[in-house]
Amino acid sequence: MKDRKLRKKIREIPIPDHQEEALLRTIWAAKQTGLHPERQRMRKMEFFTGQIGFISGKVWAVKLLVTFLLFLGILEAGLRFDSSVWPLMSVAAPVLCLLNVNELCHICMPGMREILQTARHSLREQLLVRLFLFGFIDGAVCMAGALLASGMTAGLFLQAVLYFTAPFCVMCAGCMAVLGRCRDENALWYCTAWGGFLIVVINMLRSTAIPIYDADWIFGWGMAAVFGIAVTAVETKRLLKNMGGNNSEIIYGTADKTV
Numbered sequence: 001m002k003d004r005k006l007r008k009k010i011r012e013i014p015i016p017d018h019q020e021e022a023l024l025r026t027i028w029a030a031k032q033t034g035l036h037p038e039r040q041r042m043r044k045m046e047f048f049t050g051q052i053g054f055i056s057g058k059v060w061a062v063k064l065l066v067t068f069l070l071f072l073g074i075l076e077a078g079l080r081f082d083s084s085v086w087p088l089m090s091v092a093a094p095v096l097c098l099l100n101v102n103e104l105c106h107i108c109m110p111g112m113r114e115i116l117q118t119a120r121h122s123l124r125e126q127l128l129v130r131l132f133l134f135g136f137i138d139g140a141v142c143m144a145g146a147l148l149a150s151g152m153t154a155g156l157f158l159q160a161v162l163y164f165t166a167p168f169c170v171m172c173a174g175c176m177a178v179l180g181r182c183r184d185e186n187a188l189w190y191c192t193a194w195g196g197f198l199i200v201v202i203n204m205l206r207s208t209a210i211p212i213y214d215a216d217w218i219f220g221w222g223m224a225a226v227f228g229i230a231v232t233a234v235e236t237k238r239l240l241k242n243m244g245g246n247n248s249e250i251i252y253g254t255a256d257k258t259v
Helices: 002-012 020-032 044-054 057-080 085-108 110-116 123-150 154-181 187-207 215-243 246-252
Strands: none
Touching: 044 123, 057 085, 057 123, 085 123, 085 154, 085 187, 123 154, 123 215, 154 187, 154 215
């Protein structure tokens, strides 16, 4: 009964006649607006620069603070130039890497994957942009710190770069291994524990009779750096494959591929 009354009332509503001129005016006005959807698509450079704004301001602030403290410590140690400048660089490297991991954990967590998968650019591309940005910035910090610590001497410069690079690469290797296997809220804690372990090991070796910052141990630092770079490359490739993209999700599915 109610449906019959509703249909009757709907029939009583007057429907205006079709106006051909109004349709033509609408089409003409739409053409005059000059909209070109293909020109509104985000270019690669716009995507790259836009990702900077998505990185938390706290991450940039803390990285600046750690960098400032590192340079301040190097300058202070340079006034009396003792061996304390080398452990300072070795300890600062895992800290800077851990700040990067804090941001990477946000896009690797399952809760964010579903949201980010709706974007035009895949999770793989977003992760690569962040890795490139953090790698470039930390590399610049390494070069600047090495210049300050070495006093512009070629031999000491390479030595300073190695003391920063080796623990940084080993820290990256452990963190990428964690991110590739654990994407819950505990991933950051595991990475923090790994960084704390490295810092403790560096300080323990320094406090013992082992002269790890002597020239005789340069080969050991170099091997640690090579090992860290190799493991980081393997784990990063594994993580990027598991992050997938539109094509990858069709082939492999959207299930979280953790071990």
